[in-house]
Amino acid sequence: MTNQDPTYEPNGTQPYTPETDAGYGEVASTNNEDFTNSTLDQTTDAQQKPEVKKSFAGSTWVALIVGAILLVLLLVFIMQNQENVQLQLFAWEMTFPIGAGMLIAAIAGALIMALVGGVRIIQLRRQVTHTNR
Template identity: 70%
Template structure:
């Protein structure tokens, strides 16, 4: 009687065979298996590439291109709207093309916005000065 737990030959396992190492047998490797040895997992880490921060000059350049495109669109709008209209401002009355009237309204709005923004910046500067004096 033989013992079923005794080994009489090579033990067969379901694990894949080691990857071929000779150049002739590399082409016979099973798909999904690596043929190169794994890199050591010691503290060999690739340094992350530093991210390039945006610069003031780059932002200005993008804003300049964007502004130029807007000016081209505005010029096309003014050229297509040449019908004269009468504008009344306080005691003055004048006649201008529609496109120019819209341009004047946009400039007036931008000036009002700049004034309000400037007043706000002055207020913030005043608060910062007061806070610095209080810390001394």
């Protein structure tokens, strides 16, 4: 046996193999796994941070921040688009800044969306009240 041989033992004793001492390998690996698992559990528990549950107030706060950012962007858009344009809708003709026209169109779209959503909510409430009777 030489130093390059993985089973070489410099003190002359027989190297460990599972065939020579089956009981030793089982006990050592079991104890090592138990120690490793308990150590990992302790470090994992110490490193884990408590989870914070989502709340309605937190979601509202995020929505307000997003709304404020969109409002600032909308105001910048309106201020940069001050050219007067002529808008036509059926028989009506209007002349005002294009930024204001875009704002009016966005508000009209939001109102239509809110109206459709409101009608759907009313339908669902009626359906719930009729099925509970």
